[in-house]
Amino acid sequence: MTMSLSAELWPDVQPETARRLMLAGVESFARRGYHATTTRDIASAAGMSPAALYVHFPSKAALLFAISKYGHEQTLSLVESVVARETDPVERIRLLVEDFVAWHARRHTVARVVQYELHALPDEEFEIVAKLRRRIEQVVREVITEGAATGVFTVGDPHTAARAVLSLGVDVSRWYSERTRQTPKKLGQEYSELVLRMLGTKLS
Amino acid sequence: MTMSLSAELWPDVQPETARRLMLAGVESFARRGYHATTTRDIASAAGMSPAALYVHFPSKAALLFAISKYGHEQTLSLVESVVARETDPVERIRLLVEDFVAWHARRHTVARVVQYELHALPDEEFEIVAKLRRRIEQVVREVITEGAATGVFTVGDPHTAARAVLSLGVDVSRWYSERTRQTPKKLGQEYSELVLRMLGTKLS
Structure with missing residues (x-):
């Protein structure tokens, strides 16, 4: 069983969906900066809908x-x-x-x-x-x-x-x-x- | 005669308008990041029109x-x-x-x-x-x-x-x-x- 990168980065965060969003956030913020990134960009990078993002992170x-x-x-x-x-x-x-x-x-x-x-x-x-x-x-x-x-x-x-x-x-x-x-x-x-x-x- | 901050920062840059735009750029980029800043933000912070900005910096x-x-x-x-x-x-x-x-x-x-x-x-x-x-x-x-x-x-x-x-x-x-x-x-x-x-x- 291989561990996903997000599980390796944040072993204590559950569920995997939240970790995937954190990884998508890191990649988006690193590329364009925090202010130029939208929650839609992040959700889309994580392969989710913005609504699914808000379940884990309100903003x-x-x-x-x-x-x-x-x-x-x-x-x-x-x-x-x-x-x-x-x-x-x-x-x-x-x-x-x-x-x-x-x-x-x-x-x-x-x-x-x-x-x-x-x-x-x-x-x-x-x-x-x-x-x-x-x-x-x-x-x-x-x-x-x-x-x-x-x-x-x-x-x-x-x-x-x-x-x-x-x-x-x-x-x-x-x-x-x-x-x-x-x-x-x-x-x-x-x-x-x-x-x-x-x-x-x-x-x- | 007092020296403006922009003249102190960039003594070799001429004219003063170009220096004022550089100062406005620094302040805008530092506050919101490069990608989230528009040329309109910068021109406005320098008290100029976007057209006046393009005279000195094409982008x-x-x-x-x-x-x-x-x-x-x-x-x-x-x-x-x-x-x-x-x-x-x-x-x-x-x-x-x-x-x-x-x-x-x-x-x-x-x-x-x-x-x-x-x-x-x-x-x-x-x-x-x-x-x-x-x-x-x-x-x-x-x-x-x-x-x-x-x-x-x-x-x-x-x-x-x-x-x-x-x-x-x-x-x-x-x-x-x-x-x-x-x-x-x-x-x-x-x-x-x-x-x-x-x-x-x-x-x-």
Whole structure:
């Protein structure tokens, strides 16, 4: 049994129809931008009627919100899971950057919509996503602050450092394409080395 | 005599009407995306008739091309000017990152259009901008390669390192806003320190 791309992207979303609409939304938004896409475009890309779309998402904004929320939940869960299974700050940052960068490379089309169409969200939905973003940044900042306290990292301002670390990962989704020679995993490893140096770690 | 914002942004573009249209284009594209913006929206934002717009730009794509081309020419000239006036690789990277980051912070709305609407350009115009991009990356890569050859930098792959350096700068335009506490200059300096470490330089 093969898994559909939409099931791979959003394993927790049910039913498959909702996932198919999210995939059609990602593809339409990535191609023409959020504002130029109509719910009719999305329904048609998913092979459905606009009425069928409204069963799952009451509006175009609700669909963008679902895509954006799940994307942020996935990246938050990825950084939290690294912190949960690793205690050494150096290994935490290494694995965290590897996973975060690889996610933005492997899921570059989804990531672009998640990262660049954020400001199209209505205020209330934006605030929910902004909260997830602050949490992601906080986890990274805490790992850096902890490493600085024990002397394995040397950083001026952990706030700037955390932002730069995440920035490197996010920007991968802007330029990564199917033609990029590095695999997502390899790129994540290379960026991990760069980030560890940026944090003043002596590499073994 | 005070200088208009559009004259400050595009000092080489003449006449003022063309600059006003570029500013209206930047604001409209940044707010609604390229595809959802009409030439009528832009003309109206510039306080002109669509006919007056066509005198300067034959199409919406021509306007995006002008914005994109000038943005890339400005950042290329900024990195080339640093290389021309400095010979030490460490100082070159330091000043280059300072200026590149500060430009993306100070001009964040223009930079967002320049960086994120690139794929809306027609093939021929895209190729002209892509050439400018490759030149910017090449200048940075050459400075890194030169520093690695003389031993002041230690990098695995200068290609990946150059991309990461530019990526940090580009991504500033995504998150920087008028509410950001760091000034563009201060942010540039902080990022310079991070980048010098990333390149394996011992900071004095």
